[in-house]
Amino acid sequence: MNMPKSVWWLVIGMALNITGSSFLWPLNTIYMNEVLDKSLTMAGLVLMINSFGMVIGNLLGGNLFDKLGGYPTIMIGTVICLSSTTLLNFFHGWPWYAVWLVCLGFGGGMIIPAIYALAGAIWPKGGRQTFNAIYLAQNLGVAIGAASGGFVAELSFNYIFIANLLMYIAFAIVAVSQFNIKLDVKVKSNDAMSLLSKAYRPQFIALSLICVMFSICWIAYIQWESTIASFTQVLNISMSQYSLLWTVNGIMILVAQPLIIPIIRLLKGNLKHQMYVGIGIFIISFFVTSFAEQFSVFMVGMIILTLGEMFVWPAVPTIANQLAPKGKEGSFQGYVNSAATVGKAFGPLIGGVVVDMFNMQVMFLSMISLLAIALIFLTFYDRQLPKDI
Numbered sequence: 001m002n003m004p005k006s007v008w009w010l011v012i013g014m015a016l017n018i019t020g021s022s023f024l025w026p027l028n029t030i031y032m033n034e035v036l037d038k039s040l041t042m043a044g045l046v047l048m049i050n051s052f053g054m055v056i057g058n059l060l061g062g063n064l065f066d067k068l069g070g071y072p073t074i075m076i077g078t079v080i081c082l083s084s085t086t087l088l089n090f091f092h093g094w095p096w097y098a099v100w101l102v103c104l105g106f107g108g109g110m111i112i113p114a115i116y117a118l119a120g121a122i123w124p125k126g127g128r129q130t131f132n133a134i135y136l137a138q139n140l141g142v143a144i145g146a147a148s149g150g151f152v153a154e155l156s157f158n159y160i161f162i163a164n165l166l167m168y169i170a171f172a173i174v175a176v177s178q179f180n181i182k183l184d185v186k187v188k189s190n191d192a193m194s195l196l197s198k199a200y201r202p203q204f205i206a207l208s209l210i211c212v213m214f215s216i217c218w219i220a221y222i223q224w225e226s227t228i229a230s231f232t233q234v235l236n237i238s239m240s241q242y243s244l245l246w247t248v249n250g251i252m253i254l255v256a257q258p259l260i261i262p263i264i265r266l267l268k269g270n271l272k273h274q275m276y277v278g279i280g281i282f283i284i285s286f287f288v289t290s291f292a293e294q295f296s297v298f299m300v301g302m303i304i305l306t307l308g309e310m311f312v313w314p315a316v317p318t319i320a321n322q323l324a325p326k327g328k329e330g331s332f333q334g335y336v337n338s339a340a341t342v343g344k345a346f347g348p349l350i351g352g353v354v355v356d357m358f359n360m361q362v363m364f365l366s367m368i369s370l371l372a373i374a375l376i377f378l379t380f381y382d383r384q385l386p387k388d389i
Helices: 005-035 040-068 070-090 096-122 128-155 157-178 201-225 227-234 239-255 257-266 271-289 295-312 315-323 329-357 360-380
Strands: none
Touching: 005 040, 005 096, 005 128, 005 157, 040 070, 040 096, 040 329, 070 096, 070 157, 096 128, 096 315, 096 329, 128 157, 128 239, 128 257, 128 315, 201 227, 201 271, 201 295, 201 315, 201 329, 201 360, 227 239, 227 295, 227 329, 227 360, 239 257, 239 295, 257 271, 257 295, 271 295, 271 315, 271 360, 295 315, 315 329, 329 360
16 A cells, blocks of 8 residues: 555554454453453443443544644543553452443543544545555454454463553554644634534534444444354354354455455445445345354355445545544544444344344344445435535
8 A cells, every 4th residue: 555654653553552452352241250250231231331431532532633633632542541451450350440441442432533533634635545544454453452362361361451551552652653743633712613504514414324324334243243143152153163253354354355446446436335335245244144054154144244344344434534524524533433332332232132032033134124224324425415525
Protein backbone atom coordinates (compact mmCIF):
# COMPACT_ATOMS: atom_id res chain seq x y z
CA MET A 1 0.00 0.00 0.00
CA ASN A 2 1.34 3.38 -0.98
CA MET A 3 0.24 5.07 2.25
CA PRO A 4 1.87 8.04 4.01
CA LYS A 5 4.31 7.06 6.77
CA SER A 6 2.14 8.70 9.42
CA VAL A 7 -0.82 6.48 8.42
CA TRP A 8 1.41 3.41 8.68
CA TRP A 9 2.24 4.41 12.26
CA LEU A 10 -1.47 4.69 13.02
CA VAL A 11 -1.94 1.19 11.58
CA ILE A 12 0.91 -0.14 13.76
CA GLY A 13 -0.52 1.64 16.79
CA MET A 14 -3.95 0.14 16.20
CA ALA A 15 -2.43 -3.36 15.95
CA LEU A 16 -0.59 -2.90 19.25
CA ASN A 17 -3.67 -1.46 20.97
CA ILE A 18 -5.98 -4.28 19.86
CA THR A 19 -3.36 -6.96 20.60
CA GLY A 20 -3.18 -5.68 24.17
CA SER A 21 -6.94 -5.81 24.71
CA SER A 22 -7.22 -9.15 22.89
CA PHE A 23 -4.95 -10.86 25.40
CA LEU A 24 -7.71 -10.28 27.93
CA TRP A 25 -11.17 -10.26 26.31
CA PRO A 26 -11.49 -13.96 25.32
CA LEU A 27 -10.64 -15.00 28.90
CA ASN A 28 -12.76 -12.53 30.87
CA THR A 29 -15.70 -14.88 31.43
CA ILE A 30 -13.43 -17.81 32.29
CA TYR A 31 -11.44 -15.75 34.81
CA MET A 32 -14.50 -14.30 36.54
CA ASN A 33 -16.30 -17.66 36.62
CA GLU A 34 -13.49 -20.09 37.46
CA VAL A 35 -10.93 -17.96 39.33
CA LEU A 36 -13.09 -15.30 40.99
CA ASP A 37 -15.98 -17.78 41.48
CA LYS A 38 -18.64 -15.46 40.05
CA SER A 39 -21.74 -16.66 38.22
CA LEU A 40 -22.02 -16.51 34.44
CA THR A 41 -24.83 -14.01 34.94
CA MET A 42 -22.53 -11.70 36.92
CA ALA A 43 -19.76 -12.13 34.33
CA GLY A 44 -22.23 -11.28 31.56
CA LEU A 45 -23.40 -8.20 33.47
CA VAL A 46 -19.82 -6.98 33.87
CA LEU A 47 -19.13 -7.48 30.15
CA MET A 48 -22.31 -5.56 29.26
CA ILE A 49 -21.26 -2.66 31.51
CA ASN A 50 -17.84 -2.85 29.84
CA SER A 51 -19.56 -2.51 26.45
CA PHE A 52 -21.48 0.55 27.61
CA GLY A 53 -18.21 1.98 28.92
CA MET A 54 -16.82 1.54 25.40
CA VAL A 55 -19.88 3.27 23.90
CA ILE A 56 -19.36 6.29 26.18
CA GLY A 57 -15.64 6.23 25.37
CA ASN A 58 -16.40 6.11 21.62
CA LEU A 59 -18.70 9.13 21.82
CA LEU A 60 -16.40 11.11 24.11
CA GLY A 61 -13.30 10.24 22.09
CA GLY A 62 -14.94 11.35 18.86
CA ASN A 63 -16.10 14.66 20.35
CA LEU A 64 -12.73 15.33 22.00
CA PHE A 65 -11.01 14.71 18.66
CA ASP A 66 -13.07 17.51 17.15
CA LYS A 67 -12.38 19.90 20.05
CA LEU A 68 -8.81 19.04 21.09
CA GLY A 69 -7.36 17.16 18.12
CA GLY A 70 -6.23 13.56 17.63
CA TYR A 71 -3.05 13.46 19.71
CA PRO A 72 -4.50 14.80 23.01
CA THR A 73 -7.54 12.51 22.70
CA ILE A 74 -5.43 9.41 22.04
CA MET A 75 -3.11 10.30 24.93
CA ILE A 76 -6.03 10.74 27.38
CA GLY A 77 -7.35 7.30 26.38
CA THR A 78 -3.85 5.82 26.60
CA VAL A 79 -3.28 7.18 30.12
CA ILE A 80 -6.62 5.66 31.23
CA CYS A 81 -5.72 2.28 29.68
CA LEU A 82 -2.18 2.31 31.11
CA SER A 83 -3.42 3.24 34.58
CA SER A 84 -6.15 0.58 34.51
CA THR A 85 -3.94 -2.24 33.27
CA THR A 86 -1.17 -1.29 35.75
CA LEU A 87 -3.64 -1.43 38.63
CA LEU A 88 -5.02 -4.69 37.22
CA ASN A 89 -1.59 -6.28 37.72
CA PHE A 90 -1.68 -5.46 41.44
CA PHE A 91 -5.40 -5.71 42.24
CA HIS A 92 -7.20 -8.42 40.24
CA GLY A 93 -9.56 -9.77 42.87
CA TRP A 94 -13.25 -8.96 43.13
CA PRO A 95 -14.62 -6.31 42.52
CA TRP A 96 -11.43 -4.59 41.31
CA TYR A 97 -11.14 -6.82 38.24
CA ALA A 98 -14.57 -5.61 37.07
CA VAL A 99 -13.69 -1.96 37.82
CA TRP A 100 -10.44 -2.01 35.82
CA LEU A 101 -12.13 -3.92 32.99
CA VAL A 102 -14.79 -1.22 32.59
CA CYS A 103 -12.09 1.49 32.76
CA LEU A 104 -10.14 -0.31 30.03
CA GLY A 105 -13.28 -0.42 27.88
CA PHE A 106 -13.82 3.31 28.39
CA GLY A 107 -10.19 4.27 27.63
CA GLY A 108 -9.93 1.94 24.64
CA GLY A 109 -13.26 3.29 23.38
CA MET A 110 -11.75 6.80 23.28
CA ILE A 111 -8.70 5.71 21.31
CA ILE A 112 -10.30 3.84 18.39
CA PRO A 113 -12.49 6.59 16.82
CA ALA A 114 -9.64 9.07 17.30
CA ILE A 115 -7.28 6.82 15.31
CA TYR A 116 -9.87 6.39 12.53
CA ALA A 117 -10.56 10.13 12.37
CA LEU A 118 -6.86 11.01 12.47
CA ALA A 119 -6.14 8.60 9.61
CA GLY A 120 -8.92 10.15 7.53
CA ALA A 121 -7.62 13.66 8.27
CA ILE A 122 -3.99 12.79 7.43
CA TRP A 123 -4.82 11.11 4.12
CA PRO A 124 -8.18 12.40 2.81
CA LYS A 125 -7.62 10.84 -0.61
CA GLY A 126 -6.99 7.39 0.85
CA GLY A 127 -10.68 6.51 1.01
CA ARG A 128 -11.43 2.86 1.64
CA GLN A 129 -7.72 1.97 1.48
CA THR A 130 -7.02 3.96 4.66
CA PHE A 131 -9.76 2.35 6.72
CA ASN A 132 -9.18 -1.10 5.26
CA ALA A 133 -5.57 -0.92 6.48
CA ILE A 134 -6.74 -0.08 10.01
CA TYR A 135 -9.37 -2.85 9.79
CA LEU A 136 -6.60 -5.32 8.86
CA ALA A 137 -4.50 -4.06 11.78
CA GLN A 138 -7.41 -4.64 14.17
CA ASN A 139 -7.83 -8.21 12.96
CA LEU A 140 -4.10 -8.86 13.17
CA GLY A 141 -4.22 -7.66 16.78
CA VAL A 142 -7.20 -9.89 17.57
CA ALA A 143 -5.53 -12.91 15.94
CA ILE A 144 -2.21 -12.46 17.79
CA GLY A 145 -3.73 -11.50 21.14
CA ALA A 146 -6.48 -14.13 21.25
CA ALA A 147 -4.22 -16.93 20.00
CA SER A 148 -1.39 -16.05 22.40
CA GLY A 149 -3.66 -15.39 25.37
CA GLY A 150 -4.77 -18.99 25.74
CA PHE A 151 -1.21 -20.30 25.84
CA VAL A 152 -0.06 -17.60 28.27
CA ALA A 153 -3.08 -18.17 30.55
CA GLU A 154 -2.23 -21.86 30.84
CA LEU A 155 1.02 -20.79 32.54
CA SER A 156 -0.63 -18.19 34.77
CA PHE A 157 -3.35 -15.55 34.52
CA ASN A 158 -0.84 -13.14 36.08
CA TYR A 159 1.23 -13.40 32.89
CA ILE A 160 -1.84 -12.32 30.91
CA PHE A 161 -2.03 -9.13 32.97
CA ILE A 162 1.70 -8.50 32.43
CA ALA A 163 1.44 -9.11 28.66
CA ASN A 164 -1.56 -6.76 28.53
CA LEU A 165 0.45 -4.04 30.28
CA LEU A 166 3.50 -4.50 28.03
CA MET A 167 1.40 -4.08 24.88
CA TYR A 168 -0.16 -0.86 26.19
CA ILE A 169 3.31 0.43 27.07
CA ALA A 170 4.42 -0.31 23.49
CA PHE A 171 1.33 1.46 22.16
CA ALA A 172 2.03 4.47 24.42
CA ILE A 173 5.60 4.70 23.08
CA VAL A 174 4.34 4.70 19.48
CA ALA A 175 1.60 7.21 20.32
CA VAL A 176 3.95 9.65 22.08
CA SER A 177 6.62 9.47 19.38
CA GLN A 178 4.49 9.31 16.20
CA PHE A 179 0.93 10.60 16.75
CA ASN A 180 1.67 14.27 17.53
CA ILE A 181 0.69 15.32 14.01
CA LYS A 182 -0.22 18.94 13.38
CA LEU A 183 -3.63 19.09 11.73
CA ASP A 184 -6.34 21.70 11.45
CA VAL A 185 -9.03 19.54 13.06
CA LYS A 186 -10.09 21.70 16.00
CA VAL A 187 -13.48 23.36 16.30
CA LYS A 188 -13.66 26.73 17.99
CA SER A 189 -16.47 27.02 20.52
CA ASN A 190 -18.19 29.83 18.65
CA ASP A 191 -18.07 27.76 15.45
CA ALA A 192 -19.74 24.74 17.00
CA MET A 193 -22.41 23.47 14.67
CA SER A 194 -25.65 21.66 15.31
CA LEU A 195 -25.83 18.47 13.29
CA LEU A 196 -29.62 18.75 13.40
CA SER A 197 -29.53 22.18 11.76
CA LYS A 198 -30.95 22.40 8.25
CA ALA A 199 -27.48 22.58 6.67
CA TYR A 200 -26.22 19.32 8.20
CA ARG A 201 -29.46 17.40 8.73
CA PRO A 202 -29.06 15.22 5.57
CA GLN A 203 -25.61 14.03 6.71
CA PHE A 204 -26.82 13.32 10.23
CA ILE A 205 -29.87 11.37 8.98
CA ALA A 206 -27.65 9.40 6.59
CA LEU A 207 -25.21 8.63 9.41
CA SER A 208 -28.07 7.54 11.71
CA LEU A 209 -29.35 5.08 9.09
CA ILE A 210 -25.84 3.72 8.52
CA CYS A 211 -25.41 3.30 12.31
CA VAL A 212 -28.66 1.32 12.59
CA MET A 213 -27.57 -0.88 9.67
CA PHE A 214 -24.12 -1.37 11.22
CA SER A 215 -25.58 -2.27 14.62
CA ILE A 216 -27.97 -4.81 13.06
CA CYS A 217 -25.09 -6.43 11.18
CA TRP A 218 -23.15 -6.76 14.44
CA ILE A 219 -26.17 -8.26 16.24
CA ALA A 220 -26.14 -11.01 13.59
CA TYR A 221 -22.34 -11.36 13.39
CA ILE A 222 -21.87 -11.69 17.17
CA GLN A 223 -24.06 -14.82 17.17
CA TRP A 224 -20.98 -16.69 16.00
CA GLU A 225 -19.38 -15.85 19.35
CA SER A 226 -22.49 -16.60 21.44
CA THR A 227 -25.43 -18.77 20.33
CA ILE A 228 -23.61 -20.51 17.47
CA ALA A 229 -20.64 -21.17 19.79
CA SER A 230 -22.98 -22.91 22.25
CA PHE A 231 -24.68 -24.78 19.38
CA THR A 232 -21.34 -26.26 18.29
CA GLN A 233 -20.88 -27.69 21.79
CA VAL A 234 -24.35 -29.32 21.68
CA LEU A 235 -23.24 -31.03 18.44
CA ASN A 236 -20.07 -32.29 20.23
CA ILE A 237 -17.74 -30.12 18.15
CA SER A 238 -14.60 -29.57 20.24
CA MET A 239 -13.46 -26.20 21.56
CA SER A 240 -10.26 -26.52 19.53
CA GLN A 241 -12.32 -26.97 16.36
CA TYR A 242 -14.48 -23.98 17.25
CA SER A 243 -11.32 -21.91 17.87
CA LEU A 244 -10.07 -23.01 14.45
CA LEU A 245 -13.07 -21.24 12.88
CA TRP A 246 -11.81 -17.91 14.22
CA THR A 247 -8.23 -18.74 13.25
CA VAL A 248 -9.41 -19.19 9.66
CA ASN A 249 -11.41 -15.94 9.97
CA GLY A 250 -8.29 -14.00 10.99
CA ILE A 251 -6.04 -15.57 8.36
CA MET A 252 -8.57 -14.99 5.58
CA ILE A 253 -8.96 -11.30 6.44
CA LEU A 254 -5.19 -10.87 6.15
CA VAL A 255 -4.48 -12.99 3.06
CA ALA A 256 -7.72 -13.10 1.05
CA GLN A 257 -7.84 -9.39 0.15
CA PRO A 258 -6.88 -10.17 -3.50
CA LEU A 259 -10.11 -12.22 -3.80
CA ILE A 260 -12.36 -9.20 -3.22
CA ILE A 261 -10.33 -6.57 -5.12
CA PRO A 262 -11.73 -7.62 -8.56
CA ILE A 263 -15.30 -7.29 -7.20
CA ILE A 264 -14.51 -3.85 -5.72
CA ARG A 265 -13.13 -2.78 -9.10
CA LEU A 266 -16.21 -4.16 -10.85
CA LEU A 267 -18.36 -2.07 -8.48
CA LYS A 268 -16.16 0.95 -9.35
CA GLY A 269 -15.42 1.64 -5.70
CA ASN A 270 -19.10 2.29 -4.88
CA LEU A 271 -19.22 1.75 -1.10
CA LYS A 272 -23.01 1.34 -0.99
CA HIS A 273 -22.89 -1.45 -3.57
CA GLN A 274 -19.99 -3.08 -1.71
CA MET A 275 -22.12 -3.19 1.43
CA TYR A 276 -25.05 -4.65 -0.52
CA VAL A 277 -22.73 -7.46 -1.59
CA GLY A 278 -21.33 -7.91 1.94
CA ILE A 279 -24.74 -8.07 3.68
CA GLY A 280 -25.99 -10.43 0.97
CA ILE A 281 -23.03 -12.69 1.70
CA PHE A 282 -23.85 -12.50 5.45
CA ILE A 283 -27.37 -13.76 4.64
CA ILE A 284 -25.96 -16.66 2.59
CA SER A 285 -23.63 -17.53 5.51
CA PHE A 286 -26.51 -17.78 8.00
CA PHE A 287 -28.60 -19.77 5.50
CA VAL A 288 -25.81 -22.29 4.95
CA THR A 289 -24.97 -22.55 8.66
CA SER A 290 -28.64 -23.19 9.54
CA PHE A 291 -28.18 -26.66 8.01
CA ALA A 292 -24.94 -27.37 9.90
CA GLU A 293 -24.62 -30.58 11.88
CA GLN A 294 -20.95 -31.18 11.11
CA PHE A 295 -17.83 -29.09 11.63
CA SER A 296 -17.15 -28.84 7.87
CA VAL A 297 -20.44 -26.96 7.30
CA PHE A 298 -19.63 -24.52 10.11
CA MET A 299 -16.26 -23.94 8.44
CA VAL A 300 -17.96 -23.20 5.09
CA GLY A 301 -20.33 -20.81 6.89
CA MET A 302 -17.42 -19.02 8.56
CA ILE A 303 -15.52 -18.65 5.27
CA ILE A 304 -18.63 -17.10 3.66
CA LEU A 305 -19.18 -14.84 6.71
CA THR A 306 -15.57 -13.63 6.54
CA LEU A 307 -15.91 -12.66 2.88
CA GLY A 308 -18.98 -10.64 3.82
CA GLU A 309 -17.29 -8.71 6.61
CA MET A 310 -14.39 -7.82 4.31
CA PHE A 311 -16.86 -5.83 2.22
CA VAL A 312 -18.88 -4.24 5.05
CA TRP A 313 -16.62 -3.44 8.01
CA PRO A 314 -14.06 -1.15 6.26
CA ALA A 315 -16.78 0.59 4.25
CA VAL A 316 -18.67 1.97 7.27
CA PRO A 317 -15.90 4.21 8.72
CA THR A 318 -15.06 5.30 5.16
CA ILE A 319 -18.66 6.48 4.65
CA ALA A 320 -18.67 8.15 8.09
CA ASN A 321 -15.54 10.08 7.09
CA GLN A 322 -17.15 11.14 3.78
CA LEU A 323 -20.39 12.23 5.49
CA ALA A 324 -18.71 14.22 8.27
CA PRO A 325 -18.95 18.03 7.99
CA LYS A 326 -15.65 19.85 8.45
CA GLY A 327 -14.68 19.63 12.10
CA LYS A 328 -16.99 16.70 12.93
CA GLU A 329 -14.86 13.83 11.63
CA GLY A 330 -14.13 12.53 15.13
CA SER A 331 -17.76 12.66 16.26
CA PHE A 332 -18.91 10.70 13.21
CA GLN A 333 -16.29 7.97 13.83
CA GLY A 334 -17.41 7.87 17.45
CA TYR A 335 -21.03 7.32 16.39
CA VAL A 336 -20.27 4.38 14.06
CA ASN A 337 -17.96 2.74 16.60
CA SER A 338 -20.69 3.13 19.23
CA ALA A 339 -23.20 1.52 16.88
CA ALA A 340 -20.92 -1.50 16.50
CA THR A 341 -20.43 -1.74 20.27
CA VAL A 342 -24.20 -1.58 20.91
CA GLY A 343 -24.68 -4.46 18.44
CA LYS A 344 -21.97 -6.48 20.19
CA ALA A 345 -23.52 -5.76 23.61
CA PHE A 346 -27.14 -6.66 22.81
CA GLY A 347 -26.53 -9.35 20.15
CA PRO A 348 -25.82 -12.23 22.58
CA LEU A 349 -28.86 -11.30 24.68
CA ILE A 350 -31.19 -11.10 21.66
CA GLY A 351 -29.90 -14.36 20.20
CA GLY A 352 -30.04 -16.11 23.58
CA VAL A 353 -33.66 -15.08 24.18
CA VAL A 354 -34.70 -16.32 20.70
CA VAL A 355 -32.97 -19.69 21.21
CA ASP A 356 -34.41 -20.13 24.72
CA MET A 357 -37.94 -19.27 23.60
CA PHE A 358 -37.83 -21.18 20.30
CA ASN A 359 -34.78 -22.97 18.84
CA MET A 360 -31.63 -22.47 16.76
CA GLN A 361 -33.49 -22.65 13.45
CA VAL A 362 -35.67 -19.69 14.49
CA MET A 363 -32.50 -17.83 15.54
CA PHE A 364 -30.98 -18.32 12.08
CA LEU A 365 -34.23 -17.22 10.43
CA SER A 366 -34.40 -14.18 12.76
CA MET A 367 -30.84 -13.11 11.87
CA ILE A 368 -31.55 -13.48 8.14
CA SER A 369 -34.66 -11.31 8.61
CA LEU A 370 -32.67 -8.70 10.56
CA LEU A 371 -30.02 -8.57 7.83
CA ALA A 372 -32.79 -8.05 5.25
CA ILE A 373 -33.96 -5.08 7.35
CA ALA A 374 -30.35 -3.82 7.38
CA LEU A 375 -30.46 -3.82 3.56
CA ILE A 376 -33.53 -1.55 3.72
CA PHE A 377 -31.70 0.98 5.94
CA LEU A 378 -28.74 0.83 3.53
CA THR A 379 -31.04 1.46 0.55
CA PHE A 380 -32.46 4.67 1.99
CA TYR A 381 -29.43 6.11 3.84
CA ASP A 382 -28.26 8.42 1.04
CA ARG A 383 -31.61 9.43 -0.49
CA GLN A 384 -31.52 12.98 0.98
CA LEU A 385 -27.81 13.62 0.53
CA PRO A 386 -26.57 16.34 -1.83
CA LYS A 387 -24.95 14.90 -4.95
CA ASP A 388 -21.53 16.31 -4.05
CA ILE A 389 -21.21 14.09 -0.92
